[in-house]
Amino acid sequence: AVESTQSTGNIRRLFVEGNKKFEGEVKQVEFQKGMQRTGLIGRKHGETRSFLRTGEIVVSTYLEIPDNYVMSCDPIFIHKRKERLSMKLAAFESDNVEDVPLARQKEFFSIGMTPKQAAHSFVITAEQALPVNYKLDISHFFAGQYLDIRGMTINRGFQGVIRKQWYQRRVRGMLRTFFTQALSPGLTVLPSRSLAFGIKKDIFGYPIRPRDPETEEPRETPRRAVREAPPPPPVKRRHSYDKHTQKSVLVYKQFLEDDQRNIRRLFVEGNKKFEGEVKQVEFQKGMQRTGLIGRKHGETRSFLRTGEIVVSTYLEIPDNYVMSCDPIFNHKRKERLSMKLAAFESDNVEDVPLARQKEFFSIGMTPKQAAHSFVITAEQALPVNYKLDISHFFAGQYLDIRGMTINRGFQGVIRRWGYKGQGKFGRTKTHRRPGSISTQGLARVLKGKKLPGIMGNRFRTTRNAQILYANYEKRYLIVEGSVQGINGCFLYLSDSRNKDPIQGPLLHYPTFLGDRMDLGSEIYDNGVINPTERFEEVYERRRDRQKF
Numbered sequence: 001a002v003e004s005t006q007s008t009g010n011i012r013r014l015f016v017e018g019n020k021k022f023e024g025e026v027k028q029v030e031f032q033k034g035m036q037r038t039g040l041i042g043r044k045h046g047e048t049r050s051f052l053r054t055g056e057i058v059v060s061t062y063l064e065i066p067d068n069y070v071m072s073c074d075p076i077f078i079h080k081r082k083e084r085l086s087m088k089l090a091a092f093e094s095d096n097v098e099d100v101p102l103a104r105q106k107e108f109f110s111i112g113m114t115p116k117q118a119a120h121s122f123v124i125t126a127e128q129a130l131p132v133n134y135k136l137d138i139s140h141f142f143a144g145q146y147l148d149i150r151g152m153t154i155n156r157g158f159q160g161v162i163r164k165q166w167y168q169r170r171v172r173g174m175l176r177t178f179f180t181q182a183l184s185p186g187l188t189v190l191p192s193r194s195l196a197f198g199i200k201k202d203i204f205g206y207p208i209r210p211r212d213p214e215t216e217e218p219r220e221t222p223r224r225a226v227r228e229a230p231p232p233p234p235v236k237r238r239h240s241y242d243k244h245t246q247k248s249v250l251v252y253k254q255f256l257e258d259d260q261r262n263i264r265r266l267f268v269e270g271n272k273k274f275e276g277e278v279k280q281v282e283f284q285k286g287m288q289r290t291g292l293i294g295r296k297h298g299e300t301r302s303f304l305r306t307g308e309i310v311v312s313t314y315l316e317i318p319d320n321y322v323m324s325c326d327p328i329f330n331h332k333r334k335e336r337l338s339m340k341l342a343a344f345e346s347d348n349v350e351d352v353p354l355a356r357q358k359e360f361f362s363i364g365m366t367p368k369q370a371a372h373s374f375v376i377t378a379e380q381a382l383p384v385n386y387k388l389d390i391s392h393f394f395a396g397q398y399l400d401i402r403g404m405t406i407n408r409g410f411q412g413v414i415r416r417w418g419y420k421g422q423g424k425f426g427r428t429k430t431h432r433r434p435g436s437i438s439t440q441g442l443a444r445v446l447k448g449k450k451l452p453g454i455m456g457n458r459f460r461t462t463r464n465a466q467i468l469y470a471n472y473e474k475r476y477l478i479v480e481g482s483v484q485g486i487n488g489c490f491l492y493l494s495d496s497r498n499k500d501p502i503q504g505p506l507l508h509y510p511t512f513l514g515d516r517m518d519l520g521s522e523i524y525d526n527g528v529i530n531p532t533e534r535f536e537e538v539y540e541r542r543r544d545r546q547k548f
Contacts, residue, residue, distance in 0.1 A: 026134065029127050036084075038122045038130070040068050040140055041091040044151070055327075063149075065138040066091050069113060073129045087124050089136070090116035278386065281379055281509040288336075289510050290374045290382070291494030292320050292392055293343040294477075296403070298487050302468050302478065303529040312468055313483040315401075315491065316476050317390040318343050321365060325381045339376050341388070342368035344490075370490045380510040391516035393477065395470040395523040397503055398496035401462045403485040408455035417450040460484050464496050468528045473521040 029035075045062040052058060071088040090108070093116060094100050100108075100115040108115045111132050130136075141147070281287075297314040304310060323340040342360070345368060346352050352360075352367040360367045363384055382388075393399070413419040413434040421432050434452070438445050462483055469478035485491065495507065524530045 026130060034125070035128065036123065036125045037128045038087045038089065038124050038136070040065055040136060040138075041089055041118050041120055042066075043092070065141070068136040069116070070130050070132055070134045070136070071107070071111060071113070071119065072132065076123065083126050085124050085126060085129055086121045087128075087130065088119060088121045090119045092117040278382060278510065278513065280513055283505050283507065283509060285500075285504075286377070287380065287504070287509060288375065288377045288497075289380045289495065289507065290339045290341065290376050290388070291372075291492060292317055292388060292390075293341055293370050293372055294318075294491045294493050295344070296483060296485050296487055296489050296491055297476070299482060300478070302480070304527055305529055306527070310480055311482050312478045312480055314476055315479060315483070315493070317393075317493075318475060320388040321368070322382050322384055322386045322388070323359070323363060323365070323371065324384065328375065335378050337376050337378060337381055338373045339380075339382065340371060340373045342371045344369040372490075372492045374492075374494060376510075382510055388511055389516055390470065390472055390475045390477070391512040391514075391519060392508075393467060393470065393493070394506070394519075395467050396525040396527075397467050397507070398464045398499040399467065399479065399493050400496050401465050401479070401483050401491050401493050402459060403483065403489055403491040405456040405458050405460050405484045406486050407457035410453065411455040412452045413450060416452065416455045419450075464498055466525070468525050469522070471522045472516045472519055 043064040043066075045064050047059055047061050049057050050060040068089045068091045071090050073085055073087045076084045076086050090113065093114065097105065097115050100117070104119070105115050113133060295316040295318075297316050299311060299313050301309050302312040320341045320343045323342050325337055325339045328336045328338050342365065345366065349357065349367050352369070356371070357367050365385060408415070412432055414421055414432050419432075419434060422430055422435065424431065434450070437449055437451065462481065465479045465481050465483065467477050468480050471477075483491065495503070
């Protein structure tokens, strides 16, 4: 009975303090331990990525924070025997009043407020009460603050035990606001209570963020309130066990700190590269420049000066444009960047996926049909929208050509793997079958067994394909050998890594910066016969080189 009398007295006092608060002017309150202010209602608008000063790339989310209005502020009866109020906020104007339930419409009209789409109640302390119809905006929060975000998860439907446990994780946690920029399910955003005591009282703002008395604008956040990047993790050494060789192996964690240092330097070098002018770089061992995107246009034959006739392939090389240049983390402990190129103008923009259209428009580029990423070294970075043409390669150079093979569909072992087949006589319906695929003692099929299946439609790379002819005016190449893929398929050409010691000093790094027409309209390799040459000239060259 005594506890009930005390609770009733506290609630009566809360009503009195709340009415005084509603009648008077809202003033700033000094921070005290245990204070709890209201949150805000927001809306999710997709995800993106953010780059930290530690070199990490983290997933981040866009949240729209509109103007929130106070609907009511009522006491909570016997809320863990603490003095608490329930402040109800509303946000997001409703385009159609009929979409709002009738009971909620009456609640809005009773306080002279237009109907809103979302409403939510926040638990606050008594001194944080605000009058009805008071407006709260995005200045309630600041960049660097930690939030608890509560919302409805995606409806995945009926799932199994493993998938259900994975999806039932709570969204609430230490979520940091990297930037407060106003950009669809409703979200309720409130300050993290576990970290409220570590934030400066003049920055957090109770019950609202402080405003400048002269300009009536929210006070700017001092630099000391922004949380600095955490120190790098300490170097650890532990023992891991190799299950195959049953030997103890020491695993060092020092390379983690080295990778972070290298990634920071890559960001700095990349930004300098994008800001300054592209300059020629001298060749050094280990350099790796970007490739180009091309298209296959049939096959022909070429005549070599040795008297041989070889199969060759036409490759169209259009202008390629740089889309992005991002670092690759933990790429075999080497300093590498991923440069993304785009080529071949799209005749119909609708044929390009919507996600890729946004990617092109975000950098001010018209949508292209093909895009591919090439691994390069840090000094070979190029700015966004930089144009690369066919002069990137030269006649006589060796290339690695990657592309999709022809889709042959489902094929048997004779066509797919070249099996001979079984005999004609003494067999019944087994002439083109593979035969035995295992033994009774093994009682299983070994991995990699050649069996019927899908033939083709796989990415394959043709190594060391030499350029026999380069036409810089019409922008196409003729390479030696047959290249995988159908006519019209996209191919990704890069410098041959096996021929680096030979052709490395002859290449232009990061690309050819002059006018390609200065190289001539067409160039043949020294080992290929030019059809315009006379027979006597070809014969003399063959005799001089003693290649009969």
